[in-house]
Amino acid sequence: MxxxxxxxxxxxxxxxxxxxxxxxxxxxxxxxxxxxxxxxxxxxxxxxxxxxxxxxxxxxxxxxxxxxxxxxxxxxxxxxxxxxxxxxxxxxxxxxxxxxxxxxxxxxxxxxxxxxxxxxxxxxxDMNLVYSQFARRVLDRLIGYLISPKASKDLKTTISVGRVQSPALRLIVEREEQIENHKKKKSYYIKAVFEKDGITFQATLPYRFEKPSNAEPFLNKVKDSLFMVKSFSIKEERKPPPKPFNTAEYLKEANQRLGLTVKEAQQLAQKLYELGYITYPRTDSHRISEEKQKEFLSYISDTYGRDYVGKPRKFKERQHSQLAHECIRPTRLDLLPSEIKERQVFDLIKVRTLQSLMADWIIEDQKAILVPLSAENLEFEAEGFRTLFPGWTIFERVQDQALPPLEEGHILKPKKVFLEEVVSKPPERYTEGTLIKKLESLGIGRPSTYQTLVDTLKSRNYVVVEKGRLKPTGLGRTLVSYLMENYPRLVDYGFTKLMEDKLDEIEEGRRDWKELVRELYQTAILR
The missing domain is CATH 3.40.50.140 (Rossmann fold)
Structure with a gap:
């Protein structure tokens, strides 16, 4: 045995x-x-x-x-x-x-x-991997245990400080400040609405007016005018398929498309892995093995036709990427989980995997220039597209926004010409998924930490969820302000990325873990 x-x-x-x-x-x-x-x-x-x-x-x-x-x-x-x-x-x-x-x-x-x-x-x-875990654990303990009591005493409430959660909280707080400091700015554009062959489309004068009064002289010139098609151009464009999922991208899409929290999405993926449906769900890689690429390409050919078959793909992975890992993909395509949520997650992963190996989406880009006969120096622009071949978008519901057939010299009478007011919008709060994606782009955190990171911010009352988005609490904002003043390195995005990269160097056998931890924690903690 x-x-x-x-x-x-x-x-x-x-x-x-x-x-x-x-x-x-x-x-x-x-x-x-x-x-x-x-x-x-x-x-x-x-x-x-x-x-x-x-x-x-x-x-x-x-x-x-x-x-x-x-x-x-x-x-x-x-x-x-x-x-x-x-x-x-x-x-x-x-x-x-x-x-x-x-x-x-x-x-x-x-x-x-x-x-x-x-x-x-x-x-x-693999002792290098073990030492990198020792370093991560000890570094997190030093930061948490040596700073949290000081912060709790200074702020007169129980505070917990974390190596990765602190810059993540800073992102959320800074986004909230951007929203609060946003000043609405109004802009005005002259637009004309046309109808031809049963297709309604708009053309816009590509000039921004700051006040309605500035636009009125131009509007008065063209509001009763006929328009002539000055040019109509079409151009074929190929849009390549998306990459298969790594952890950050999967969590973002599961949050956005299925409404799952990061914790729920990670737990469901872990269960699917343990049941044998998908590959290991904590990965920063987009790689698909050659053997599996051939299998999936054959499936695409048999199921959707040879025209939908793309090419085997290689992806440029980020520095320190775990190259032995693959993306998150199905282990087999003929399996289907019985539980509804598990099936939804499996379908999400299956579709993205197949899309990544399918043919390009080919569209016809269309652009028309229309000029009012009353003011031929003003050029209105209209744009549209239509699908020539759906390729990987066969799983999506992409709605064409095509212009009608137009020829140079055609005269069109607009249904209406009007002034449109556009009000600038503040940036949106992060969702759990977009926060993880932002952290990945900054090189902060790793696939194994994403779930606990967001969970920790919520459980410690540093953020709350409002309408599916992360809003900092008063405590969260106070903590970020305190850290920015007293321990700025701990909330510095570049320094946090540096710490992650150095931990990866231990994993690669290029640094002594104790030496590195001493160097990092002294830099992070000492005022």
């Missing part, structure tokens, strides 16, 4: 079906050891840290040890990222006394073929 250790009970049940007899499959249910809850747990001079068993995990590891004694080999298959590697390390560290044949395996989709391949490519614990 062999022992396989994973994190999730659902994942354990799924894998057990594949492995069958001759295997024990057990779940750790998350981390087994961590820093103590009620003390710093880190020596500020040496950065040595103390870990304790997470509640209930000593008993679990003792049970695993009894099985490990009897097992031929032990395989640790926790999640394929730095958190999963750290869990694997602590499990290995506890079980190594009971069995000398302990191996680490990693896979990104729960399929028999993927597990078989992982078993064949068994390895030792």
């Amino acid at each position: 062999k022992l396989l250790v994973v994190e999730s009970p659902t994942k354990a049940r799924t894998i057990k079906k594949f492995l069958g007899e001759g295997w024990w499959v057990f779940a750790t249910k998350g981390h087994v050891k961590d820093l103590p809850e009620n003390e710093l747990g880190v020596d500020l001079n040496t950065l040595e840290f103390r870990v304790v068993f997470v509640r209930g995990k000593k008993k679990l590891l003792d049970e695993l040890a009894k099985i490990a004694k009897r097992a031929e080999e032990v395989y640790i298959a926790t999640d394929p990222d730095r958190e999963g590697e750290a869990i694997a390390y602590w499990v290995w560290d506890y079980l190594k006394r009971f069995n000398k044949n302990i191996w680490r395996i990693a896979f990104y989709e729960i399929l028999p073929s993927a597990i078989k391949k992982a078993l064949h490519e068994k390895r030792n614990i």
Whole structure:
């Protein structure tokens, strides 16, 4: 008998079906050891840290040890990222006394073929990944434990400060200030409405007037005039398909299209992964394996026709991207979850994956220049488009906005000519999804932290959700102001990105973790 250790009970049940007899499959249910809850747990001079068993995990590891004694080999298959590697390390560290044949395996989709391949490519614990988790955990603990009490004392209320949550909160607060400081600005445009061959369209004089009185002389010149088509041009344009989902893009779309919170979206994706429907849902990569690209391209050809087949794609990934990971994609296309919300999420991921490998959307861009006969020096512009080939938009409901056939020299009588008032709008508050996408663009946070980040901001009453958007509370605004004055590095977007990049350097084996943590926390914390 062999022992396989994973994190999730659902994942354990799924894998057990594949492995069958001759295997024990057990779940750790998350981390087994961590820093103590009620003390710093880190020596500020040496950065040595103390870990304790997470509640209930000593008993679990003792049970695993009894099985490990009897097992031929032990395989640790926790999640394929730095958190999963750290869990694997602590499990290995506890079980190594009971069995000398302990191996680490990693896979990104729960399929028999993927597990078989992982078993064949068994390895030792990747200590660089473990050290990067140590660094992340210790750095977060130092920042939280050394600054939170000071902030709580100064602000006379309980405050919790976080390495990633603080700049995220700053984004939300700054957006609110932009909204409050926005001054409405009115602009005026002269427009003409035409109808030809049953198609109604508008043409606009591309000049902004600041006051209605400034526009009136021009409006009076053209309001009763006939218009002549000066030119009508068409141009074919190809619009390439979107990339498949990484975590940030998935969370944004699940929030926007399905109305899911970041927490709900991440939990549903994790469950689909554990049940074997999709690949690992915490990834910053857009890559699809060559084997899967061929499979999906064949499916597109068989289902939608050869014309809809795109080309195999390679994506330029950001620096420090986890290149071993793939995008979030289906493991198979002939599977369908039974639960409604799971099915909605699976369909969202399936459609985006197929779209990413489909042919371009080809449109005909149309542009017309119309001039009033009463003032031929004024040129009104009308634009439209029509779809020549839907390509990847076959899943969307794209409505053409085509102009009617127009020829140079045609004379048209407008149905009406009017002055349109346009009032500038303030920027919108972030949704949970757009906040995550903004953080990703700034290089702040990582796929494994997005869910807890937004959850923390809400649970600590730093933000509230109003009409699906994030609004800072008075406490949140006070905290950002305090940090900006006293610990500006902690809410500096560039410095937070630097911290993330440095943690990635540890993962790549290019920096000593203690040296780096000391450097970063002293820069961040010392006033």
